[in-house]
Amino acid sequence: MTTSYVEAIRAALGDALRDDPRVFIYGQDIAGSFGGAFKATKGLSELHPERVINAPICEDAITGVAIGAAIDGMRPVIEFQFADFASIAFNQLVNHAATTFWRTGRPCPLVARLPMGGTKGSGPFHCQMPEAWLSHHPGLVVVAPATVADAYWMLRDAIACDDPVIFCEHKYLYNHLRETGDPRLAERLPLGAAVVRRAGSDCTLVSYSAMLHECLSAAGVLEQEHGVSVEVIDLRCVRPLDTATILESVAKTGRVVVATEAWPFGGIPAEVVAVIASEAFHLLDAPPRRVCAVDTPIPVQPDLYAAHRPHAADIVEAVLETVRF
Template sequence: MIEPQKEITAQQARSLYKDLLLPRRIEERMLKLLRQNKISKWFSGMGQEAISVGVSSALHEEDYLLPMHRNLGLFTTRGVDLYRLFCQWLGKADGYTGGRDRSFHFGVPEKRIVGMISHLAATMPIADGLALSSNLRDNNFVACSFCGDGATSEGEFHEALNLAAVWELPVIFMIENNGYGLSTPTNEQYACDNLVDRAQGYGLEGMKIDGNDIFTVMDAVTTAKENALEGKPTLIEAKTFRMRGHEEASGTFYVPDEKFEKWAEKDPIDRMARWLKEKQFVSGDNELSTIQDEVDERFLPKLDRALEANEPVFDLQTETNRLFTSFDLPDSSPAEQSSEKRFVDAIQFSLQQAFEEDDDFIMMGQDIAEYGGVFKVTEGFIDQFGKDRIRNTPIIEAGALGCGIGLALEGFKPVVEMQFADFISCGFNQIINNISKAQYRWMPPLNLTIRAPHGAGVGAGPFHSQSPEGWFMQHPGLKIVVPSTVKDAQNLVYSALYDPNPVLIFEHKKLYRSIREVTPDSCTPEKIGRAKTYRQGSDASIITYGMGVHWAQEVADEYAKNGIEIEIIDLRCLAPLDLDTVKQSVAKTNKVLLLQEPSTTLGPMSELSSLITEKCFEHLDAPVLRCSSLDIPVPFSPKLEKHYLADARLKETLQRLLLY
């Protein structure tokens, strides 16, 4: 072992040895419980303890830690409640997720620990958001994000590193290079000599260290924190080795025996024990045994208690209530003036009002600053609100969304703009696996708004015309807003900004500058998830949203000339879905046409059709009909696109319904 840079007392040295020994002793007991079938799985960090303990020891309690599978020592050194920790692994009610997630898939906000998910590297952009909040508020803390060698091939690893470098964020990225990504050796994962070589390419500080020497780790992290706080984020590659399988069931048959022999000599706990004896900080093996007994006494009673703890009890209302946080709408005063606005103006107006009211709003996206966004929604914002709050990002949808999570965890209200809704697929992992599940699992509410210009009819082709709003309906924990009118664009966007839960807003590109309306010069907040009867009628109901409302209005006007009154229900929100308003309309007209811009198969109206059939069957005088765009990509040519879109078949479909 190297000598620590700072002088260390015998008491401090023994305390550090206890910190190393505690996760090892806990793991040894967990492996016994695994064999007894009392826990379902175990990801071992044996042999890697010096990294977790070293990082936790070198950083301060205000610094954030974003661990992965093999960082038990991080939790124990930070002093988390061991009883709750054991309950977490056992799936008990008193665990950090109450049995809703497994092993290390949890965080401890009061300890500044942000938990992992199974999708590797997905939490790394979150560290960027946490670090950005430190800069914006001059809080002087850093965020340290962990990953393994395998995760360095993931896109979010690269997006996180690049963003940290460009924004000069106080972040430390710690790679635990233990030689294998599950069973794949590093020589089959990357071609560079060392992973830290990538730091130079991103403009980061870089260090390669012996991850099995706790003093080396502590010294490196201390230096890295100093660099990070000076605007020099740092990538550390800690060379280490795991002495067990990726998880116990996978075994270690793919690892040559000589590797185990080589790394056994570098075991961080044995090295520390030898150093203690060399320095005469302990008298010998008897004292080391006494220390081990003290460590066991620290956790065994809590483990025994956890083994007898209550299992979680399923209650539907409790589980459902965890999806969203309830809240009171902000106060609003009647506007003294009104003005004519286009759809795009209303969205800009709502954003501007919210940003003027609350400095915690921050917007991120591609070309949104000086350029004002490709649709000019944020034109002039940078002059009014400054570059700290209106932030151009690199082309990193996942990185920007993950950064938004970190900002939201620190109390900011981030707004992330997807340049086109089509590009939201590049951020799908963050939305589906981090954002939507966050509060149900363990996180506090995330006031995160995602804006996405969607829709066809403007000749933009298959990659700039899609309507992906239905993709997100099956993922609880997200609210989905699709306004159709200028007034709704103004008020629903404003309401989404103040909603403490994640909200996706899909803004139709063709509506931006094609519709106008006189609206009050002040936004009115309202609860998200309420449909509206856009037009009263008695002969049939067209249930739709977004651009579909305007298609429906056009055909309803035509039928009204012949005395046929079509009711139009504007859903306005796809999640939560207002089924009560739908049911009232079905009971009134007894015939239903479901109109959507997305393609037929698995579009939003497929779900609504099923719900109407289940809940309103006795009121139906005809089959529920759908009118959708075709099951083909959105074509570029306006002549082809015209026939692709649902309104090309709307009158024909409505006529079939009325004649049934």
């Protein structure tokens, strides 16, 4: 038996609806036989017709509704059809949800699911990575699972979390990533913890979401073809950052490359590098490097798109430059 990333998300939503009457799902095209643009909610409204609710196209109001329901004791999960459209809800997310606990002392336990990341042919408005601009605002937890097990358990824990959680799920992984077995039986790591996915000694490679798999692929090439031992860290949660796990690895390797599918300016890698530079400068044997997308909107034409997004080969090159510094 194998389970895909989107099946794990669907299982997490179904189990949460089954286990907790406070949970409801609200978003566009999620109910009925359609079951969501990516089928993450398919079949759930048949089991829970009162709690899987179709919304009109209104990301701001969807989020406002979730905020009100959360502070009144529910556990809303909202789905934006594409993460790109969360920009419509920016105000409610960063000014309302993120400030509620700090201003009032009342938790605001909502989960916003954001299908993010690039897929071929989707272009500037259906491929964006929202984690950096949402992470900038204090009061939001921002997670980006990279594995099937994490897709399941991090969503369960996001729903259980008393704070607003931005759940960034990668669209490419939905049906391309499969793991053996039932994710319910997989290891359940702490929601805020980074994890070492591959141990190594020459260079630390930090990433999250789909880019983790490019990093693991690069690490294999580096070991087999160049004799370079790379330690790969999956951040899992990008806000707050598990800095201890990052610094522990850098203390071992003295070199670090941070890879993302997102844009470079003000991104998660910039934050990771800043933490290392200020906390572990004395441990570094080479300048930290970033591998990011090209700093333009995301192109639709396949050749342009392939050149826009970092690949394992780009990561291999960056690691080699770092270890040869």
